[in-house]
Amino acid sequence: xxxxxxxxxxxxxxxxxxxxxxxxxxxxxxxxxxxxxxxxxxxxxxxxxxxxxxxxxxxxxxxxxxxxxxxxxxxxxxxxxxxxxxxxxxxxxxxxxxxxxxxxxxxxxxxxxxxxxxxxxxxxxxxxxxxxxxxxxxxxxxxxxxxxxxxxxxxxxxxxxxxxxxxxxxxxxxxxxxxxxxxxxxxxxxxxxxxxxxxxxxxxxxxxxxxxxxxxxxxxxxxxxxxxxxxxxxxxxxxxxxxxxxxxxxxxxxxxxxxxxxxxxxxxxxxxxxxxxxxxxxxxxxxxxxxxxxxxxxxxxxxxxxxxxxxxxxxxxxxxxxxxxxxxxxxxxxxxxxxxxxxxxxxxxxxxxxxxxxxxx
Amino acid sequence: xxxxxxxxxxxxxxxxxxxxxxxxxxxxxxxxxxxxxxxxxxxxxxxxxxxxxxxxxxxxxxxxxxxxxxxxxxxxxxxxxxxxxxxxxxxxxxxxxxxxxxxxxxxxxxxxxxxxxxxxxxxxxxxxxxxxxxxxxxxxxxxxxxxxxxxxxxxxxxxxxxxxxxxxxxxxxxxxxxxxxxxxxxxxxxxxxxxxxxxxxxxxxxxxxxxxxxxxxxxxxxxxxxxxxxxxxxxxxxxxxxxxxxxxxxxxxxxxxxxxxxxxxxxxxxxxxxxxxxxxxxxxxxxxxxxxxxxxxxxxxxxxxxxxxxxxxxxxxxxxxxxxxxxxxxxxxxxxxxxxxxxxxxxxxxxxxxxxxxxxx
Numbered sequence: 106x107x108x109x110x111x112x113x114x115x116x117x118x119x120x121x122x123x124x125x126x127x128x129x130x131x132x133x134x135x136x137x138x139x140x141x142x143x144x145x146x147x148x149x150x151x152x153x154x155x156x157x158x159x160x161x162x163x164x165x166x167x168x169x170x171x172x173x174x175x176x177x178x179x180x181x182x183x184x185x186x187x188x189x190x191x192x193x194x195x196x197x198x199x200x201x202x203x204x205x206x207x208x209x210x211x212x213x214x215x216x217x218x219x220x221x222x223x224x225x226x227x228x229x230x231x232x233x234x235x236x237x238x239x240x241x242x243x244x245x246x247x248x249x250x251x252x253x254x255x256x257x258x259x260x261x262x263x264x265x266x267x268x269x270x271x272x273x274x275x276x277x278x279x280x281x282x283x284x285x286x287x288x289x290x291x292x293x294x295x296x297x298x299x300x301x302x303x304x305x306x307x308x309x310x311x312x313x314x315x316x317x318x319x320x321x322x323x324x325x326x327x328x329x330x331x332x333x334x335x336x337x338x339x340x341x342x343x344x345x346x347x348x349x350x351x352x353x354x355x356x357x358x359x360x361x362x363x364x365x366x367x368x369x370x371x372x373x374x375x376x377x378x379x380x381x382x383x384x385x386x387x388x389x390x391x392x393x394x395x396x397x398x399x400x401x402x403x404x405x406x407x408x409x410x411x412x413x414x415x416x417x418x419x420x421x422x423x424x425x426x427x428x429x430x431x432x433x434x435x436x437x438x439x440x441x442x443x444x445x446x447x448x449x450x451x452x453x454x455x456x457x458x459x460x461x462x463x464x465x466x
Numbered sequence: 467x468x469x470x471x472x473x474x475x476x477x478x479x480x481x482x483x484x485x486x487x488x489x490x491x492x493x494x495x496x497x498x499x500x501x502x503x504x505x506x507x508x509x510x511x512x513x514x515x516x517x518x519x520x521x522x523x524x525x526x527x528x529x530x531x532x533x534x535x536x537x538x539x540x541x542x543x544x545x546x547x548x549x550x551x552x553x554x555x556x557x558x559x560x561x562x563x564x565x566x567x568x569x570x571x572x573x574x575x576x577x578x579x580x581x582x583x584x585x586x587x588x589x590x591x592x593x594x595x596x597x598x599x600x601x602x603x604x605x606x607x608x609x610x611x612x613x614x615x616x617x618x619x620x621x622x623x624x625x626x627x628x629x630x631x632x633x634x635x636x637x638x639x640x641x642x643x644x645x646x647x648x649x650x651x652x653x654x655x656x657x658x659x660x661x662x663x664x665x666x667x668x669x670x671x672x673x674x675x676x677x678x679x680x681x682x683x684x685x686x687x688x689x690x691x692x693x694x695x696x697x698x699x700x701x702x703x704x705x706x707x708x709x710x711x712x713x714x715x716x717x718x719x720x721x722x723x724x725x726x727x728x729x730x731x732x733x734x735x736x737x738x739x740x741x742x743x744x745x746x747x748x749x750x751x752x753x754x755x756x757x758x759x760x761x762x763x764x765x766x767x768x769x770x771x772x773x774x775x776x777x778x779x780x781x782x783x784x785x786x787x788x789x790x791x792x793x794x795x796x797x798x799x800x801x802x803x804x805x806x807x808x809x810x811x812x813x814x815x816x817x818x819x820x821x822x823x824x825x826x827x
Contacts, residue, residue: 143783180759
């Protein structure tokens with residue numbers, strides 16, 4: 106049963122489904138909060154459950170260096186380590202290897218780079234990325250891919266697609282952990298011919314799910330949405346589709362409309378830590394003096410732990426005084442907004458009213 | 467009924483009682499977490515309730531400057547502002563005026579000083595301190611006192627006792643808020659003759675409770691305990707006694723043994739934010755590499771939210787990576803230790819076994 110993806114309803118290209126993992130079912134569309142270093146920043150697992158989280162992300166790159174995936178394995182795996190009994194998806198570290206330092210040197214075997222922690226030299230390969238994720242014991246491991254920034258010349262983009270393909274084969278040949286699903290990643294930037302080539306090869310390898318990587322790396326919103334719509338249709342309907350790194354409400358709704366099932370982004374948690382709230386029609390900067398005596402909640406009608414008890418005035422006070430409770434409340438609110446948005450989309454898809462839902466967000 | 471203090475049991479000098487406030491009964495001995503800026507650092511009110519907190523502190527000095535006590539009054543008072551429906555005691559700001567800057571100039575009318583926020587010049591008087599606390603709407607307001615550091619010459623200590631007396635009269639003459647109790651503060655350093663003089667005058671003013679101020683300001687532990695024992699007996703048994711600024715487990719137990727009922731200290735929350743846990747026999751520094759693969763909880767047998775789920779290894783990882791959840795877990799644990807210690811003392815006093823309890827802590 107692990108790995109089965111049941112589609113319960115479709116509405117246009119949008120789908121409502123259930124992905125079965127070793128740590129229970131995940132109802133899609135689903136937003137996955139990012140717990141890079143074995144903690145969704147500022148939020149405890151019990152709070153995530155209360156908000157309705159079903160699956161969180163961990164990161165192979167960061168956990169490999171601190172505290173070490175082998176150490177986490179000795180301590181009983183990532184679920185036990187971080188006290189989270191729901192599903193976990195781990196990033197392979199591909200994105201981090203290429204984005205965190207500009208010193209990476211790449212060949213067909215793997216990538217050499219300097220650790221962001223102490224500058225020491227390291228080599229990541231598809232096999233190592235899979236071994237790290239096996240040690241972490243995540244429910245979903247991601248293939249190791251090359252993720253170039255937007256605007257690179259066609260030759261480099263082609264190289265990235267080719268290497269991502271070779272590496273995907275090697276990831277597929279690696280034994281995953283018990284019950285661990287493995288997702289392949291499609292690259293190709295905003296070049297639809299390359300996307301076609303990448304998708305066809307990745308899909309041929311029989312992964313448990315497919316991700317659209319290499320977007321939200323600097324391209325225009327327009328190109329990003331167009332590429333998402335086209336690429337989603339290149340990936341088989343019977344497997345979950347995952348857009349890596351999108352978390353603004355509009356972007357998530359558009360991706361769902363394109364037929365994408367899974368999303369992750371640091372946006373809601375990072376915005377919270379920098380003093381901003383996601384609200385209807387945009388963002389609220391709580392540092393703004395206009396909120397100093399505003400008794401309203403962050404968002405009228407919101408049922409999150411922040412809005413049911415606290416005023417904008419109080420949260421502004423906490424944020425300006427750098428009280429930890431301020432960023433906690435904003436983080437909870439922003440995560441609630443994402444979960445609520447995606448829950449609403451799921452209900453609308455099941456009711457056949459997704460178009461209307463989309464137009465009112 | 468507000469203001470009534472029922473003593474349920476005594477055991478030697480130690481007492482178990484109930485103080486009735488406008489926001490409900492407070493069972494003593496009681497530890498009061500410090501919420502200087504309208505937030506117990508890193509902890510939400512719901513978590514405080516779960517830990518068993520009955521009363522928290524707020525600070526008149528800090529809240530006067532940010533966000534302003536008049537503003538908090540317009541927003542419905544401190545309870546509503548911070549979402550805490552239990553009791554609140556507010557510090558008058560005396561301690562902060564004298565300790566936060568070395569530029570305070572004092573006369574019998576009040577103190578002039580520079581704000582720690584922006585360096586601007588301000589004047590605090592007993593009347594202003596009471597007005598601020600009335601605006602905050604705390605359940606217990608503290609008189610405005612002069613709190614000199616340890617080791618000042620006898621003349622200065624005498625001046626402080628004299629001014630604290632004059633100011634206490636002016637605080638007593640100020641109208642408190644509806645249902646607001648007012649506590650007087652006894653000064654005199656470790657000079658028992660001055661303590662006697664200060665206590666006699668303060669007690670004569672008919673406050674709802676009495677505090678021992680001017681300790682833990684640099685004197686020896688020995689002198690502090692001796693002064694506490696002597697001063698507690700100078701304060702009437704029928705009113706609650708409050709030791710300002712003690713929070714280490716040994717110190718709290720010794721103060722309870724001396725007949726003190728209430729305590730506050732930033733120690734448990736501050737230790738948590740700096741990566742340390744209160745454990746049997748001392749403190750655990752979670753930055754220590756020895757904890758890297760230690761699967762044990764912070765304290766064996768502890769029932770706090772951290773110890774029931776997480777290992778030292780995980781908390782060490784969070785602390786070294788500066789994850790907010792790390793300091794949250796340590797803060798919850800340390801507060802639990804204090805609440806648990808004081809709950810245990812209360813039970814022992816009621817059972818007539820406080821001496822044994824004291825000797826086993």
